[in-house]
């Protein structure tokens with residue numbers, strides 16, 4: 001399981017970098033002068049794939065990880081919503097990341113629509129940007145009290 005936590009930790013950086021690249025690429029197409037390029041489509045696709053992979057790894061951790069729903073038990077005398085640690089990982093982190101991954105999927109889906117390329121870029125830009133904000137808000141950063149996790153995998 002440790003290896004999956006490490007993977008989940010590391011993949012966060014891959015996803016953040018790809019998502020940033022996707023945003024920059026969509027931004028550059030916003031002025032309507034650029035046709036949607038194969039390279040841009042590829043970056044959008046890789047962003048979506050890394051988001052989906054992160055979801056799968058996260059789901060395994062959520063169910064069977066060290067704080068998993070089937071493998072860990074809540075401290076005595078509390079409930080999920082009362083315990084800020086479990087509420088974060090079981091509810092907040094999971095829900096917000098799920099929303100972000102759906103937004104990334106919709107953003108990437110713009111590439112396949114039959115709408116003008118400028119509109120594809122514009123819509124994708126907003127979906128990716130909101131996803132990025134949600135992800136940044138839901139990561140258990142080292143400076144977040146109660147749920148703090150390292151910047152990089154600690155094996």
Ligand code: HEM
Nearest residue numbers: 009012054055058059061062065066067089094097098149
């Ligand atoms: C954009 C997607 C996501 C990002 C960027 C992300 C990021 C992270 C990071 C950085 C950690 C800390 C890892 C560590 O301790 O080194 C973490 C932990 C965790 N994440 Fe995610 N996550 C994402 C999606 C999800 C999803 C969708 C789920 C559930 C379905 C999930 C469930 C968990 C769980 C249960 C942990 C705690 C693992 C443990 O310490 O045993 N994550 N996540």
